[in-house]
Amino acid sequence: MQEKTAPTKPRFPKSVPYIIGNEAAERFSFYGMRSILTLFLVKQFFNPAANPALAQQADAHANKLNHLFVMVAYALPFVGGMVADWFTGKYKLILYISIVYCFGHLLLAMFDTSLSGFEIGMLVVAIGAGGIKSCVSANVGDQFDASNQDLLSKVYGWFYFSINAGSMLSTVAIPLVYKYYGPKWAFGVPGLLMGLATVIFFMGRKKYVKVPPQGVNRNNLVFITWYALTHLSKKKPGQSLLDIAKESYDPERVEGVKAVYRVISVFFFALAFWAVWDQCLSEWTLYAAKMDRNINLGFTSFQIEPGSMSTFNTIFLLLFIPLFNYVIYPNLDKIGLKTTPLRRLGAGLVLTALSFVVIGFTHVSIDHGGAPSMWWQVLAFLILSAAEVLVSITGLEYAYTHSPKSMKSTMSGIWFLVVSFGNLITALVNGLIEDGGWWAKNLAGANYEWFFVAFIAVFIIIFMFVAPRLKERNYITDPYMENEVIVDTNNL
Structure with a gap:
């Protein structure tokens, strides 16, 4: 034997x-x-x-x-x-x-x-x-x-x-x-x-393990989208725009590109988060330089450098990731408040706006000659870090679960593009302020924060109307995912 x-x-x-x-x-x-x-x-x-x-x-x-x-x-x-x-x-x-x-x-x-x-x-x-x-x-x-x-x-x-x-x-x-x-x-x-x-x-x-390059793959988002846009005359009644490309490209890949665009419709709302998040490493640093950053522990005292304030973001993230995954989400699910990705995204946008409300009030104090405590900025970091868990990590998860295998790398790249576009928006706003005129006058001081609070609020309001109508297609939990069965999740 x-x-x-x-x-x-x-x-x-x-x-x-x-x-x-x-x-x-x-x-x-x-x-x-x-x-x-x-x-x-x-x-x-x-x-x-x-x-x-x-x-x-x-x-x-x-x-x-x-x-x-x-x-x-x-x-x-x-x-x-x-x-x-x-x-x-x-x-x-x-x-x-x-x-x-x-x-x-x-x-x-x-x-x-x-x-x-x-x-x-x-x-x-x-x-x-x-x-x-x-x-x-x-x-x-x-x-x-x-x-x-x-x-x-x-x-x-x-x-x-x-x-x-x-x-x-x-x-x-x-x-x-x-x-x-x-x-x-x-x-x-x-x-x-x-x-x-x-x-x-x-x-x-x-x-x-070195995976060799595969050569140019025509069956990707760029080529398929370009073909569809340049062959609009071939569109038949009842066809979607991208279906035009099925005559020259792998139909399964075309369906994958459709999935990408569905996810992009969700990513659009994350744009509001990324338009403001990186300000905690730029604008907030300038505010920190004007705040009271002295720490007195009794036996010793020291001052935190303005550029070191963002360390709190990392600390809070390391605490919040297990807290949300193992405590908050499961307990909310138990009491019937299912923490769907779209609900997390919406809650994250609300918290993002709230963090800027806190920074706005500290900026008001600075404008009036005050030196507010650094702990107000720490509070803003705490709220923004919670928002980051709800938006950023949820976004990456959503990109993975709602795209087919052939498009997962593409979705990761597009998620980074959302970060890029968000920073472009903020760069353009600062460029307008730099040039003077209406923008410099009306976004002076804490008005800068109130502008972005209003900016996020617009996204939140639109999200409240759009989210219940978004159709989700989960390629992980849907047993018919390869057959492109649409799951309409109106249980938001």
Whole structure:
């Protein structure tokens, strides 16, 4: 009788430590430079003499550049993902663009007294950060196969931990480096960490599973949409616009593109969140510089640097993610308040507006010569972090569950594009303020916050009317998902 052999215990791929280490160092470099970016631009280039008459335009100019930087960084993952899938493969793209990324940090450190040189450095860093973003997380999944796929959720947990660890350490350390050692070191240290990230990634080159590029795939959102728009004359009665493309493209892929556009209709409302979220790393930093940031513990006292205030966001996120997933959502479900993705999104938008109400009142105090306690901004961070869990994490989940397998990477890229467009909106508003005139006059002081509260409120009102009418198609829970059965969820 043949003895039964015990099943082999699944193991983490040997490449995982290199990927985790690379991500922690890269996020340190990205969030480290962002923690001081707006303050540096104002103090170094736009209002070095701290002239009150120039303050509004200077702040707006710095905020505009910051949001344009983020816009580029989050627009490029969509492009980077396609280049990797079609031409280079993920490994080569990550390695080569990481070197470009390092060069961008070098430019920031070199040109701390030259605005044009510094702006080129910002652009290169944005290209580096955005170029690799969609590939790094996908590269994690490539390392697993049927023998150890059960460990995938755990490794993504460590991957997310490394992101937050790198972010938290950098937002504490880099503002202190800036204060005591100046901008060259403050921008140079993130560059050194990006160099370390590149070295760590390269060290794992013989251990990675490297998925080769697949060549240009015509059956994607861009090609299918373009074909449909340029062949409108072929549309038959009863056909949807995209059905036109079925005569030249894989019908299943065309249905997948339809799913993408359904998800985009939900993503539209997340645009309100992303138009304001990154202000906590730009505008809020400028407010923090005018607040009382002294901490007295009795046995010691110290002052928190303005750029370090965003550390609270990371802390609250690490607390809120398990709290919402294991306590709040299950208990609300038990009492009959089902926490559907659309309900989470709506609640997140309300909390986002509330966080800006808090910041608006602190800005009123600053406008009247006061120095409000930093704990008011901490409260705003607490509310905004809860909103982030409800909007950002729910958005990523919605993108995954409501798109077919062939379109999941595309949906991740589109989610980053929503972040990009949100920052573009804020950059345009700051550009109008910078130019003076009506915008500068009417959005002076705390009116800036009230404008964005009203902006979010418009999205919330539209969402209340549209959400009950949105048709959802869940490709995970729907047993007929491959047959494109529509589930009409009007139980909001």
